Amino acid sequence: MSHTRNSELSDFTHSELIRYSRHLALPQVGPTGQRRIKAARVLLVGAGGLGSPAAMYLAAAGVGTLGLVDFDVVDLSNLQRQIIHGTGDVGRPKLESAAERLRDVNPFVAVEEFATRLDSSNATEIISGFDIVVDGSDNFPTRYLVNDACVLTGKPYVYGSVYRFEGQASVFAATDGPCYRCLFREPPPPHLVPSCSEGGVVGVLPGIVGSIQALEAIKLILEEGETLVGRLALIDALKLRFRELKLRRDPECSVCGEHPSVRQLIDYEAFCGAEATVAQQAMEITVGELAQRLESRSDLLLVDVREQYEWEICRIVGAVLVPLGELQARMRELDGTKEIVTLCHLGIRSLVALEILRAAGFSRVRSLQGGIDAWARQVEPTMAVY
Amino acid sequence: MWIFRLFFSSMQSPSSISVRCRLFARYAEIVGQDEVTLSLQRDATVAQAVAVLRQSVPDGARLPEQPMVAVNQEHALAGQVLADGDEIALLPPLAGG
Numbered sequence: 001m002s003h004t005r006n007s008e009l010s011d012f013t014h015s016e017l018i019r020y021s022r023h024l025a026l027p028q029v030g031p032t033g034q035r036r037i038k039a040a041r042v043l044l045v046g047a048g049g050l051g052s053p054a055a056m057y058l059a060a061a062g063v064g065t066l067g068l069v070d071f072d073v074v075d076l077s078n079l080q081r082q083i084i085h086g087t088g089d090v091g092r093p094k095l096e097s098a099a100e101r102l103r104d105v106n107p108f109v110a111v112e113e114f115a116t117r118l119d120s121s122n123a124t125e126i127i128s129g130f131d132i133v134v135d136g137s138d139n140f141p142t143r144y145l146v147n148d149a150c151v152l153t154g155k156p157y158v159y160g161s162v163y164r165f166e167g168q169a170s171v172f173a174a175t176d177g178p179c180y181r182c183l184f185r186e187p188p189p190p191h192l193v194p195s196c197s198e199g200g201v202v203g204v205l206p207g208i209v210g211s212i213q214a215l216e217a218i219k220l221i222l223e224e225g226e227t228l229v230g231r232l233a234l235i236d237a238l239k240l241r242f243r244e245l246k247l248r249r250d251p252e253c254s255v256c257g258e259h260p261s262v263r264q265l266i267d268y269e270a271f272c273g274a275e276a277t278v279a280q281q282a283m284e285i286t287v288g289e290l291a292q293r294l295e296s297r298s299d300l301l302l303v304d305v306r307e308q309y310e311w312e313i314c315r316i317v318g319a320v321l322v323p324l325g326e327l328q329a330r331m332r333e334l335d336g337t338k339e340i341v342t343l344c345h346l347g348i349r350s351l352v353a354l355e356i357l358r359a360a361g362f363s364r365v366r367s368l369q370g371g372i373d374a375w376a377r378q379v380e381p382t383m384a385v386y
Numbered sequence: 387m388w389i390f391r392l393f394f395s396s397m398q399s400p401s402s403i404s405v406r407c408r409l410f411a412r413y414a415e416i417v418g419q420d421e422v423t424l425s426l427q428r429d430a431t432v433a434q435a436v437a438v439l440r441q442s443v444p445d446g447a448r449l450p451e452q453p454m455v456a457v458n459q460e461h462a463l464a465g466q467v468l469a470d471g472d473e474i475a476l477l478p479p480l481a482g483g
Contacts (some may be wrong), residue, residue, distance in 0.1 A: 048483050049483055051483070136483045138482055138483035143479075160483070161479070161481060161483060163480040163482045164411065167480070184479045193412055193481055196482035199482075201482055232461075234477070245456045245460060245477075246461065247461045248460075250463070
């Protein structure tokens with residue numbers, strides 16, 4: 001017995017024994033468990049709000065190999081919650097900033113970097129190389145993609161998501177457990193679930209949910225305790241209430257059911273309706289066209305429907321501010337003889353504004369595709385983005 | 387407990403049941419409240435409860451026709467039959483990360 005223990009401990013250097021001493025003291029971890037953690041390979045999708053704490057705790061715990069997938073760049077507006085990045089990292093690739101931080105947290109961890117957007121062409125190959133997938137993505141197409149790829153490759157999918165003050169966590173696609181699609185068969189229409197950049201999120205919340213994801217990954221590695229397989233944890237941060245729902249596998253699930261129709265990865269952007277429909281395109285104006293129109297001094301009325309604080313961050317010269325919530329009441333201020341372009345941060349609220357104006361009889365209204373964010377990136381590079 | 391319920395229901399044999407409906411995240415924002423009590427026909431299903439909810443609260447029609455529903459803290463399919471006193475919860479998927 002003591003011989004076994006000694007040989008298990010021989011896998012660790014003296015400094016690792018000190019580093020992991022609080023784990024080694026736990027009966028549920030000990031030298032055997034710590035070896036399993038060291039041998040584990042965990043993939044993190046996204047180095048953002050959820051990925052920050054998840055990656056840092058998994059690195060600190062001594063997970064031998066951490067894969068990171070991210071294609072984004074650190075933005076000032078990320079720092080309120082994405083604690084793996086610092087102020088000096090603004091403008092750097094998130095992958096570079098996160099990997100540097102993780103190597104500092106624990107130099108015994110190998111960080112594998114995937115500087116790409118996870119999609120149907122690469123997901124199976126990337127995920128196949130890991131034991132567990134922790135999803136910290138921020139959009140529906142990626143969530144359905146990760147779920148399906150995990151089901152098809154047989155890897156547990158540690159799920160977490162946040163919006164405003166509410167969070168969810170679970171473990172999907174584990175043996176005999178339900179998958180994300182058993183719960184949410186089809187993605188909601190885009191207008192029904194605004195993103196955190198439109199709706200906001202309290203910065204601590206992804207810290208809590210991402211930490212739960214790291215905890216679940218560790219328990220899956222150790223095969224100890226009760227994981228969230230078959231349960232959905234619901235966190236209400238405003239009231240600080242934790243609830244849970246019992247989940248069950250849906251025998252009619254299109255990916256993990258008895259007669260699956262999804263047998264390989266599909267086009268998730270199209271599945272989630274993330275690509276603009278033809279009808280939507282007809283209602284929109286691109287930033288390029290808007291720039292030309294403004295340059296040629298055509299008679300356009302630019303109605304910015306964002307909030308005052310957003311207006312203070314950046315604005316297009318010549319626009320008027322009418323926050324979406326005030327639009328109905330202040331409609332009389334708008335000159336109905338002019339062609340109107342509504343705009344917001346990302347082009348979602350402006351579509352709602354367009355509907356309101358059209359319903360009120362304004363006939364020539366279009367919405368700025370991609371919002372002021374697209375304008376800043378494509379037309380006015382000196383403009384602040386958020 | 388179930389004996390009591392059985393006794394109670396055979397005595398009363400009510401033609402309608404009362405179901406507490408909880409709304410989460412975006413759904414609560416859409417209808418402006420996070421809890422609604424619904425009066426339903428006996429043997430109403432989850433799908434019928436959702437249909438009644440969509441008609442009876444302001445902006446209810448903006449809720450999806452087939453949301454993810456839990457009955458008494460368990461994920462339920464649309465055809466599940468409800469009983470008096472059940473709690474149903476409507477959960478939107480969240481995408482933020």
